[in-house]
Amino acid sequence: MYVNKKKISVTLGMIKVKIIVWGILGSIFLLSLMGSLLDKNIDKYGAGFRISVIVLAAICALFIVLNVLKRIKIMSAYRISNAFENDSDGIMKISEIANSVHMPVPKLEKYLLWLLNNNYLINCRFDERNQSNIILTDVNSAQTNQFVVMECVSCGARIQARPGQGVKCPSCGTFIAPK
Ligand SMILES: [Zn+2]
Secondary structure, eight states, rough: OOHHHHHHHHHHHHHHHHHHHHHHHHHHHHHHHHHHHHOGGGGGGGGHHHHHHHHHHHHHHHHHHHHHHHHHHHHHHHHHHHHTTSSSSSSEEHHHHHHHHHHOHHHHHHHHOOOOOOBOSSSEOOOSSOTEEEEOOOOSSSSSSSSEEEETTTOOOOOETTTTEEEEOTOOEEOOOOO
């Protein structure tokens, strides 16, 4: 499991509350704008009043949009995690992930950085030696030893694989039989 389900559900709950609060506030501003336009005594409200409520309603709308965008970003952790689950050797190229989640690489890189820094994605990290790779670690997972380390029979490279699954050596391309 590569998503931090607990943290994600807490954050999504908070986002929901924020969207409701900003929605109620924005509606109040819009209603008072309508009220001022429908009032028989229309001159009672100056242009300043209307501009202020429009600005305030726009600010509320902006906060709603920002929260919706944050929600989309967080939900992408599930799609990324699914791509990780299907991986056999514990190393994923970012371009590979981008393909499977249908996201352009620069956007995915930004999302990955944010999701990892904020702990929405767990048990994986950027490869220190090659920033275009993500290493799946599972160190905090209850399911320990999710990967076995093997040595390539032809070039001797150290490779990771899921138990019982064969894998192609990333260095020389030789197929290594499952352990
Ligand atoms: Zn090899």
